[in-house]
Amino acid sequence: MTAAEQRSLLDTAVSLPDLFRAVAAARGAAPALRDGERTLSYRELDDLTDRIAARLAAEGVRPGDRVGILLPRSAETQISILAVLKAGAAYVPLDPSYPAERLRFLVRDADIGVVVGDAGHCAAGGLKDVRVLAPEAEETIPPAPPVPLDGSELAYVIYTSGSTGTPKGCMVQHTSVLDLVRGVMSVVDLDTEDRVGLFLPFIFDGSVLQFWLSLAAGATAVVVPARVAQSMPDFLDLLRREAVTLVIQVPTTLRALAHAHEAAGRPPLALRYVLVGGESVELDVVSAFLARCPGTPPEVVNIYGPTEAACVATCRVLTQEDFDGPVPSPIGTALPHLLVEVRGEAMEPVPDGEVGELVIAGSGVAVGYLGRPELTAERFVVLDTPQGPVRYYRTGDLARRLPDGAFAYLGRNDQQVKVRGIRVELGEVETYLRAHPMVREAAATVVDTQAGAQFLTACVVLADQAPEKPEALLRQHMLASLPPFMAPDRYQFVPELPSTDSGKLDRRAVHDMATPRRAPRP
Structure with missing residues (x-):
């Protein structure tokens, strides 16, 4: 498959199954998915997912339905995603490690009737009112014919944490994912020889990009088992053994990977691209x-x-100019299918250089939150523009537009706190803490005492060979x-900072860490 053929297949696809079938026809016996010693070719993956899609249809799954996937990291996860999409349904990721109460909530909230996964996991989660299908083909059921899709259908519903404590399901269409891949492929030049590491778990949105980048390029997707993803030395070994050329990381895990790489003696890697996001870049x-990195280093x-x-809404290939420059977190410019702007508190445009909230419009913007019309109306707003009314998503992220048209990320507006009546941006404090050579990691939080006093507290992980009296x-x-x-x-000096399952900084745990423990009353 030539670069021109790759681009043509991507540009003409109207749905995700449409894209995969076209690539599978072009790639045939070439490797599509690798999990340990098991490798599936594009032809095998296409046939297997056709047969599982037929089983789903036989179980009553219809186009537009939502199907849960309850599986640990494995090739079966990716197989199930493709099968659900081929059935015309949207998939809803369910993590086996979730508490039973959360699993039951997600299944109920998403109105899931069928779950692809393990019956034992479903039973342990108390999912009694769903039909469970193992991600396997059944020889007696022939492959189903393609379900006609026009791209406006939902591809997935991924749940994110809600500020009220209730998870909210974000609904994303096929066209949004296709335009995402088209946009990122204009930045990273992948081909059929590439091998993409599936590092991010499928309950997080970055997993969508890593999988479909690989498929769109006709490359090989390499599963990263959970136990490997949780051990950077093991992950480094997998990168070397499998000759992975692209991986997506959050800054926290990239930092750990860099330390593991240094500790291992800086071994050569096949990496061509490292995409980093989810938090402010370090x-x-x-x-x-x-x-x-020995030899030619990857592009980050x-x-x-x-x-x-x-x-993904914006991106920037980092260069020495960025490393030497004054902008702590340059996030670049918008992907071609999106409009990204900085707006004020009343959603008015703000001049370049002034701080405001990032808002995003275009084909990549989600439909909204499943069953949450009021929250959808609050976060997805229609604004008057010279071109007419435009629907934007309010990100809650602070940024400013630079003279060259790129954006500088400044953190969350909900990380802007008041300390003794003065507004303080925690991300800015953390940026300057990390700028000191003896600091490896840092997080800031505000601690309130029983007497009503407030203290801006820094939790710091020191670098090796830190000097004495680091606080001073x-x-x-x-x-x-x-x-x-x-x-x-x-x-407060700590051995490590707490992180969430996705590898991001766990700010609630940081606050708990920084809060002095009070002795119980006698």
Whole structure:
């Protein structure tokens, strides 16, 4: 499959199954999916998912339905995703590690009648009112004919945490994913020889990009087992053994990977691209990692985007100019199918250079939140523009537009806190903390005492061979860089920072870590 053929298949596809079938026909016996010692060719993957799609139809799954997938990381996860999409349904990721109460909520909220997965996992989750199908073909059921799709159908519903504590299901269409892949493929030049590591679990939106980038390129998708993803030395070994050329990381895991790579003696890697997103990029970590990579280092692309914009809205290939420049988190410019702007509190446009909220419009924007019309109306707003009314998603992220048209990410607007009546952006405090050479990781939070006092507290992981009395040195560094009200009042030195299942910083756990434990009353 030539680059021209690859682009033609991607440009003419109207749905995700349409794209996969076209690529599978072109690639045939070439490897599509690898999991340990097991490899499925494109032809085998196409036939197997056709047969499972037929089983789903026989179980009553109809176009437009929502089907749960309850599986651990494995080739069966990707197989099930393709089968559900071929049946014309949308898939809903369900993690076997979720508490039973959360699984029951998701199944009920998404109105799921069929789950592809393991009967034991379903029973353990108390999912009694669903039909369970193992992700296997049945010889007595012939492959189903293709379900006609026009791209407007839902591809998936991924649940994200809600500010009220109730998860919200984000609904994304086939066309949004296709345009996402087209946009990112204009930045990363993948071909049939590439091998894409499936590092992110499928309950997170970045998993959509890693899988469909691989399929669209006619490349090989390499499953990363959960136990390997949780051990950076093991993950590094997999990258070398499987000659992975592209992987998506969050800054926290990239930092851990860089440390593992250094500890292993800087072995050569086949990596051509590292996409990093989900949190504010750590330019010092990226710069050091690239400098220590033997041979030709990979390109590192900083990607930004919420689940509500199909996971990527802007991107920037990081260069030495960024590492030496004044912008702590450059996120680049919008992908071709999206419009990204900075707006004020009343959603008015703000001049270049001023801080405001990022808003996103275009074909990548999600339909909304499943069964949550009020929340959808609050976050997805229609604004008047010179071109007429335009529907935008309000990200809640702060940014400013730079003179060259790119954007600088400044953190969440809900990470903007008040300390003794003065607004403080936690992300900015953390950026300056990490700028000190003796700091490996840092997170800031505000701790309230019983007496009503507030303290800006920094939780810090020190680098190796940190000097004595680090608190005094850090305090001096911060006061030399920031106004006094932005310099932490307290420093707590910890072996590591807590992270969520996706590898992002767990801010609630950071706050708990920074809060002094009170002795019980006698």
